[in-house]
Amino acid sequence: MSDLLERLRGRGWRMTAQRRVVAEVLDGEHVHLTADEVHARAVAKLPEISRATVYNTLGELVSLGEVLEVATDQRAKRYDPNAHRPHHHLVCARCGAIRDVHPTGNPLADLPDSERYGFTVSDVEVTYRGICPNCAAA
Amino acid sequence: MSDLLERLRGRGWRMTAQRRVVAEVLDGEHVHLTADEVHARAVAKLPEISRATVYNTLGELVSLGEVLEVATDQRAKRYDPNAHRPHHHLVCARCGAIRDVHPTGNPLADLPDSERYGFTVSDVEVTYRGICPNCAAA
DNA sequence: CCCTACAATAGACATTGTCTAAGTCAAGCC
DNA sequence: GGCTTGACTTAGACAATGTCTATTGTAGGG
Numbered sequence: 001m002s003d004l005l006e007r008l009r010g011r012g013w014r015m016t017a018q019r020r021v022v023a024e025v026l027d028g029e030h031v032h033l034t035a036d037e038v039h040a041r042a043v044a045k046l047p048e049i050s051r052a053t054v055y056n057t058l059g060e061l062v063s064l065g066e067v068l069e070v071a072t073d074q075r076a077k078r079y080d081p082n083a084h085r086p087h088h089h090l091v092c093a094r095c096g097a098i099r100d101v102h103p104t105g106n107p108l109a110d111l112p113d114s115e116r117y118g119f120t121v122s123d124v125e126v127t128y129r130g131i132c133p134n135c136a137a138a
Numbered sequence: 139m140s141d142l143l144e145r146l147r148g149r150g151w152r153m154t155a156q157r158r159v160v161a162e163v164l165d166g167e168h169v170h171l172t173a174d175e176v177h178a179r180a181v182a183k184l185p186e187i188s189r190a191t192v193y194n195t196l197g198e199l200v201s202l203g204e205v206l207e208v209a210t211d212q213r214a215k216r217y218d219p220n221a222h223r224p225h226h227h228l229v230c231a232r233c234g235a236i237r238d239v240h241p242t243g244n245p246l247a248d249l250p251d252s253e254r255y256g257f258t259v260s261d262v263e264v265t266y267r268g269i270c271p272n273c274a275a276a
Numbered sequence: 277c278c279c280t281a282c283a284a285t286a287g288a289c290a291t292t293g294t295c296t297a298a299g300t301c302a303a304g305c306c
Numbered sequence: 307g308g309c310t311t312g313a314c315t316t317a318g319a320c321a322a323t324g325t326c327t328a329t330t331g332t333a334g335g336g
Binding site (some may be wrong): 014016018019048049050051052053056074 | 313314315316317318323324
Binding site for chain 1 (some may be wrong): 152181188211212213215228230231235237239240241242243246248249250252253255256257259261262263264265266267268269271274
């Protein structure tokens with residue numbers, strides 16, 4: 001559970017009630033929450049936490065590489081606590097649900113030099129889109 | 139150039155000065171503009187066009203399948219007039235520049251059934267990220 | 277040349293995120 | 307344990323992007 005808290009403490013992170021709560025929310029959820037959802041859950045545990053603090057803390061966690069920012073829709077960034085295993089995403093076009101997926105193959109190898117236009121390419125994101133079983137049933 | 143206008147007219151699109159201007163802006167640019175950039179260029183040709191009209195028209199063009207919405211950063215949607223040839227994107231992490239690319243391989247085939255979680259998967263977006271030659275030089 | 281339905285407009289509103297100035301507190305030090 | 311200090315938190319203003327509504331305008335058919 002609190003490997004995350006341990007790691008952060010070990011890196012000299014000043015531990016406050018607010019930061020602990022945000023880290024716990026992320027650590028406890030295996031879904032990909034928006035900043036607002038994180039805030040809502042954090043408020044449930046610590047009513048006086050402010051929106052700015054949640055944004056700040058999420059930003060710090062991203063900088064530290066403990067959490068990934070995911071942009072699968074335009075509406076809001078989502079935060080992915082699974083930062084330590086590379087993966088891609090499968091998104092429901094209707095309800096926005098996200099699952100982590102691990103496709104085979106290496107898309108980086110699929111981009112020939114002639115298509116790189118002099119860029120130094122360092123990363124690929126693959127987003128699969130479709131309809132989830134729930135939405136298909138409805 | 140105005141295959142686009144022709145096609146739209148043929149589909150019963152009611153032609154107005156505003157719509158023509160928006161279509162022309164997209165048709166003339168080979169870059170990927172944000173809604174605001176489209177608006178700015180449209181205003182240059184037709185000063186009294188409103189922001190809402192630009193948003194409406196872009197939305198209609200997307201619905202008609204004449205233009206693609208691209209979400210490479212979180213800030214603003216970008217509109218890609220190259221809707222008729224499938225392609226992916228290469229984005230500069232520093233300045234946001236976008237190039238269309240055509241990788242080999244088919245990422246859809248790289249997602250095994252066991253990783254589909256019952257979704258009906260219909261589409262894949264691949265976004266390569268890196269640093270463009272300009273930014274690398276700076 | 278008129279109607280009428282569809283389109284455009286201005287501006288309010290909503291959502292998401294950022295910034296600032298002031299107050300508060302964790303953690304090191306004695 | 308009790309200071310001190312700089313980092314952290316807060317409320318709320320602000321910014322960027324996008325949506326909605328009520329009103330006015332107009333394209334295109336008769």
